[in-house]
Amino acid sequence: MNQIIIPLRDPSRGVQRETTMGLITTLLLLAFPLVIAVLLYNSLVALRAQVKNGWAQIDVQLKRRADLVPNLVESVKGAMNHERETLENVVRLRNQAVSLQPSGSTAERVQAESQLSGALGKLFALMENYPQIKGTQNIQALQEELTSTENRIGFARQHYNDVATSFNAKIEQIPSNFIASFAGMTAFPLWMIEDAAERAVPRVSLK
Amino acid sequence: MNFVEAQARNRQRTIWLIGLLTLALAGVAWAFNIWLTESFQPLFGPQGAVHGCGGGFFSTDYGDAALNHNLQGTGTTGCGGNLPAILTPAGTVTAAVLASIGLASFSYFWGDRTTLFVSGARPVNPLNPRERQFVNVAEEMAIAAGLPVPSLWILPDPDLNAFATGRDPSRAAIAVTEGLLEQLNRDELQAVVAHEMGHIRNRDTLLLLFVTCMVGVILLLTEMMMRGTRYRRWSLRSRENGKGLLLMILAAVVAWIAGRFFARIAAMAVSREREYLADATSAELTRNPAALASALDKISRSVQPTLVAHPATAPLFIADPRAHPLNEKESRFADLLSTHPPVNVRIRRLESMAFANLKRERREKGLDPLTGR
Numbered sequence: 110m111n112q113i114i115i116p117l118r119d120p121s122r123g124v125q126r127e128t129t130m131g132l133i134t135t136l137l138l139l140a141f142p143l144v145i146a147v148l149l150y151n152s153l154v155a156l157r158a159q160v161k162n163g164w165a166q167i168d169v170q171l172k173r174r175a176d177l178v179p180n181l182v183e184s185v186k187g188a189m190n191h192e193r194e195t196l197e198n199v200v201r202l203r204n205q206a207v208s209l210q211p212s213g214s215t216a217e218r219v220q221a222e223s224q225l226s227g228a229l230g231k232l233f234a235l236m237e238n239y240p241q242i243k244g245t246q247n248i249q250a251l252q253e254e255l256t257s258t259e260n261r262i263g264f265a266r267q268h269y270n271d272v273a274t275s276f277n278a279k280i281e282q283i284p285s286n287f288i289a290s291f292a293g294m295t296a297f298p299l300w301m302i303e304d305a306a307e308r309a310v311p312r313v314s315l316k
Numbered sequence: 317m318n319f320v321e322a323q324a325r326n327r328q329r330t331i332w333l334i335g336l337l338t339l340a341l342a343g344v345a346w347a348f349n350i351w352l353t354e355s356f357q358p359l360f361g362p363q364g365a366v367h368g369c370g371g372g373f374f375s376t377d378y379g380d381a382a383l384n385h386n387l388q389g390t391g392t393t394g395c396g397g398n399l400p401a402i403l404t405p406a407g408t409v410t411a412a413v414l415a416s417i418g419l420a421s422f423s424y425f426w427g428d429r430t431t432l433f434v435s436g437a438r439p440v441n442p443l444n445p446r447e448r449q450f451v452n453v454a455e456e457m458a459i460a461a462g463l464p465v466p467s468l469w470i471l472p473d474p475d476l477n478a479f480a481t482g483r484d485p486s487r488a489a490i491a492v493t494e495g496l497l498e499q500l501n502r503d504e505l506q507a508v509v510a511h512e513m514g515h516i517r518n519r520d521t522l523l524l525l526f527v528t529c530m531v532g533v534i535l536l537l538t539e540m541m542m543r544g545t546r547y548r549r550w551s552l553r554s555r556e557n558g559k560g561l562l563l564m565i566l567a568a569v570v571a572w573i574a575g576r577f578f579a580r581i582a583a584m585a586v587s588r589e590r591e592y593l594a595d596a597t598s599a600e601l602t603r604n605p606a607a608l609a610s611a612l613d614k615i616s617r618s619v620q621p622t623l624v625a626h627p628a629t630a631p632l633f634i635a636d637p638r639a640h641p642l643n644e645k646e647s648r649f650a651d652l653l654s655t656h657p658p659v660n661v662r663i664r665r666l667e668s669m670a671f672a673n674l675k676r677e678r679r680e681k682g683l684d685p686l687t688g689r
Contacts, residue, residue, distance in 0.1 A: 159462070166459060250445060256502070257452035264460035267603070272462070 149288045156276045160297050163269035167300065170261040171210065171222060177258060178203045178229070181251050185232075188242050192235050199228045215298055226259065266300045273297040319599040319669055326593035330523070333586045340578040341416075341530050342409060347571035348537045349408040354564040355544060412533050420529040427525060428481045428489055431632065435479075435624045437469035437491045446497045453506045454490060457513045460601040466490050466516060475622040476500070476615040479632040480512035481521050488516040493622065500611055507598050507608035508615075511634055514597025520590045524631060527583045534579040541568035587631045588657045595662055599669045609666040616659040631655040 182196055189196065202225040209218050233252065242248050277296040280289035423430075440447050451468060458465040466482065469491035476496045482488035490512045492505075500508065515521065545568040599605035615635045625637030636656040675685040683689060 163462070170459070246445070250448070253445065253449055253452065257449075257456060260452075260456045260506075261459050264456050264601070268460055268462050 145284075146288055149285050150292060153276075153279060153285060153289060153292070153294060156272065156279060157294065159272045160269065160276050163265065163272050164297075166265040167262065167269055168210075170258060170265050171206070174225075174255070174258045174262065175203055175207045175210070177251065177255050178225075181232075181248075181255060184245075184248050184251060185236065185239075185242055188239055189235070192232075195228070195232055195235060199225070199232055202228050215300075219300055222262075226262070229255065229259065270299050270301075273299055319596040319605070322596035322665070322669065323593060323600070326589050326596065329589050330586055330593075333582050333589065334523075334527070337527060337530050337579060337582040337586070340575055340582065341412065341534055344534050344537050344571045344575035344579075345409040345412040347567040347575070348412070348541060351541045351544070351564050351567040351571075352408065354560040354567075412537065415536070416526075416529040416533045419532055420525055423525050423529070424483055424522075427521070428483065428487065431479075431481045431629050432469055432489060432491065434626050434629060435471055435491065437471050437624075440468040440470055449502060450492060450497060450505065450509070453502065453509050454513075456506065457510045457601055460510070461513050461517050463488075463513065463517060466513075470494060470497070471622075471624045473622055473624045474498075475620050475637075476618045476635070477622040477625070477637055478508050478512055478634045479629070480515040481632060482516065483522055483525075484519070485516050488521075490516075493624070495618070496615075499614055499618075503602075503604060503607040504611035504614065507602050507604060508611050508634060510598035510601040511594045511608060513601060514594035515590070517597060518590065518593055520594065521632070523590065524587065527586050531579045531583045534575050538568070538572045538575050542572055544568075584655055587655045591634075591657055592662065592665065595666060596669070599666065603673065605666040605669040605673070609663045609670065612659055612663050612666070635659065 178199060182200055186196060202221065206218070206221040206225050209221050213221070233256075236242055236248075236252070273296075279285050280294050280296065440451055442448050442451050447470065450470075454468055455465050463485045466480070466485075466488035467490075469489055471477070471491050471493040473493040474495040475493055476499055478490065478492040478496055480488060480490045490509060492508070496508065497505070545565055595605075595608060598608050602608070612635070622633065622637035625633055630637050633656075636654065674688075678685045678688050
């Protein structure tokens with residue numbers, strides 16, 4: 110039982126303590142990068158969720174617009190007989206956009222939705238020539254809803270592009286790029302408007 | 317300067333100002349401690365108690381025997397043993413901080429409702445076309461900021477003004493006056509709502525609350541010192557107390573002048589920086605700084621004061637509710653004590669952001685950024 114009773118000044122005890130300390134230090138050194146990696150991964154996942162939510166927001170607003178367009182066309186049809194072509198164009202583009210909403214590729218959808226934006230902008234501009242329409246409260250309300258929806262689409266796209274850009278930058282920056290490639294995270298496409306003319310959607314003010 | 321640079325600069329300046337305010341509070345609390353130990357001197361032990369007791373609670377910091385013996389008490393229970401905790405510098409500072417927190421937590425939980433109630437706000441009515449537009453614009457800005465839609469309120473006032481309140485984005489509220497809805501067009505209303513959304517995203521209500529409470533505690537402490545000193549002057553006449561009394565008066569006067577001066581200036585400067593920051597955030601959300609510039613122009617042209625505003629709620633509004641002539645002057649001194657930056661400086665900054673946007677667009681199109689050719 111001699112080994113168990115360790116004298117106060119046993120040199121081996123100091124060695125033992127040093128070994129324990131060394132072990133703890135090594136473990137800490139190993140654990141530190143692991144903790145950092147977990148934190149980085151979590152922040153990337155949170156950012157990715159924001160991007161997906163941003164995309165979902167755009168979808169919500171595009172659906173809202175698709176629901177409002179038939180109402181508007183129905184309300185102005187009677188008074189705007191001479192603009193039949195423009196109205197038919199709006200309806201056609203709206204139906205095309207709706208048909209692409211469940212399954213279309215991003216590029217196709219971006220194209221269809223920007224075309225609809227352009228056609229609606231043209232319709233709004235033409236409505237300025239019909240004071241009897243502009244005076245109707247019902248149509249004023251509809252126009253306000255559509256203007257707001259156009260804006261919401263724009264702002265949802267802006268927000269989506271902002272968070273997608275910061276996510277895309279993150280997964281290429283050191284050190285989060287290691288985590289991203291390990292977790293198989295890829296960049297999100299930005300929702301860009303190709304045509305400069307479509308970028309200038311006329312803003313209709315009720316004032 | 318674009319909105320990203322503007323935001324970074326404003327945030328950095330806020331940090332400096334909060335640091336200055338904290339220093340002012342600590343300084344006043346320290347002066348208050350000197351004052352408190354002096355005024356309670358007769359209660360704590362006879363003069364000339366045991367000296368040179370090291371390691372006491374900050375007691376050696378003073379290096380002044382007149383103060384030192386107070387901190388050590390009668391000497392019967394050891395060094396600083398029977399000194400009430402509140403009389404130690406650490407104790408006084410802690411008490412001051414706790415008082416700030418106490419004041420702050422009331423406002424934290426009740427501030428938004430109190431503000432709306434004091435202003436006589438009523439909930440928005442979406443059936444009214446103008447108010448419907450306000451709802452739409454707020455939803456657009458919530459989408460742009462990626463935040464929940466705040467609760468929306470109308471202030472029954474013909475002046476043009478707006479404010480945001482609420483401790484966090486999920487409990488935020490935006491209120492605008494009837495006059496604002498009447499006078500601004502859609503883009504301008506959007507820019508104003510974006511400015512308020514900026515306050516919400518930047519957590520300005522919370523920051524302003526924190527600053528207000530710090531200033532409140534400084535005002536309280538200095539007031540107590542001044543009043544207490546006036547009373548003490550007549551009750552302490554012994555020769556031994558002469559030095560202590562002088563120190564008391566000195567602490568009270570210095571804290572009153574310097575503490576109040578710095579606290580006010582720092583608090584107002586924080587308020588102004590946050591206005592600039594919210595302007596820059598509005599530009600970020602709408603990408604249309606010119607709309608806010610024209611809204612501010614219209615708001616500043618309305619010379620009537622916002623009657624629903626209260627002095628306590630004034631810093632929350634987008635424009636100074638007093639419609640104070642000082643707001644229009646560009647004098648440095650007038651700026652120092654104003655809750656809002658001069659409108660013409662804000663407009664100039666926004667217009668320079670608009671010009672930065674224009675230059676970027678021209679560059680993207682391959683044109684000369686300055687001439688557009």
